[in-house]
Amino acid sequence: MDSILCSGKYHDxxxxxxxGPRELGMQLSDPNLEPLELPSWVPDFRLNTQHEPIGYADIASWNxxxxxxxxxxxxxxxxRIQSYVIDRVSDIGPVIRSWNKDNVKEVLERAFKLSSTRTNPKQLTAGEVPSESTVRTIARALLLADGKHVGKKFSEKLxxxxxxxxxxxxESGTIGLCKRMTEPVDVVCVFPGCRFPFTVRPQSDQGDFSHSLTVTPLRAQLVGWCYVDGMMNGEGLGDGTKTNFILAEVEDEFRV
Structure with a gap:
């Protein structure tokens, strides 16, 4: 991990x-496998953690x-890694289980509720209400001549x-999908060079993250990657608060 991350090429x-990946990986692995006390930024390669980000193609579709x-x-x-803080999580919905119709209905209701309260106009497309923009953002790239076939393939991936x-x-109006271990007050951030954003959990006694900047790095735990509507192609690099994070070992105050 040292050579991979510090080479500056493989932040993904x-x-x-x-x-999030660790919890999912433990569920899909040998039930007798003992969890390791690893820093949150170190993968446990014993686990089956492959779970691709949301996208209309693959991870290369985002930047x-x-x-x-x-x-x-x-x-x-x-x-220690540089970051742009985009937002702080204030509201989370139910865990998505696409095979359960009642769950899907509940998730959609929550999605439209969150969309209706969005306040950041940079995330909206002219002429659309917020809920329409949320639904159309990913699908817009699929409007091809053979869109029916492409749409079916995309729908299954999604x-x-x-x-x-x-x-x-x-808190600032962003909306998206996150790992199910995400909690309110987790921070949404972008690491330069990573193709998708992440949520991190700052240590609770550090005060307001938005005023720390790079003077005092914030100690935090990595929760996992996320999808942020309207922020998947570099939009947050200019507007986010530039902050240095120290992604630390798993300490007692971090445990869930």
Whole structure:
């Protein structure tokens, strides 16, 4: 991990890390497998953690963190990484289980409720109400001549990749899908060079994250990657609060 992350080329390996991938991996692995006390930013390669991000093709379809990779340093059990803080999670919905019709109805109702309260106009398309924009954002790229076939293939991918996720809404109006271990007050951020955003959980005694900037790095735990509507192609790099995070070892105050 040291050589992979510090080389400045493979930050996307963090998609295998965090509380969310670890929980899912334990569920899909040998029930006799003992969990390891690993830092949240270190993947447990014993586990089956493959769970692709939401997208209309593959992870290459997004470019959230842009092409410039931020500085990364590793010291003992800590990973120091540059980040742009986009929002703080304020509301989360039920876990998505696409095979359950009642659950799907509940999730859709929550999605439209969150969409109707969005306040950030940069995320909206002209002429659409917020809920319409949310539904159309991913699907817009699928309006091809053979759209019916493409749409069916995309629909199946979207269903599989949405299972075990939750809807979330942020204090600043963002909306998206996150790992089911995400909690209110978790921070949504973008790591330069990563193709998708992440949620992290700052240590509780550090005060308001938005005023810390790079002066005092924030100690946090990696929760997992997420999908943020309207923020998947570098939009957050200019507007986010630039912050340094120390992704630390699993300490007692972090345990869920």
């Amino acid at each position: 390996v963090l998609a295998l890390c965090g509380l 959230t963190g842009g092409s410039n990779v931020g500085e990364v340093t590793i010291s003992e059990d800590e990973l 269903r599989l990749r949405s299972d075990n996720r939750m809807m979330f809404g942020g």
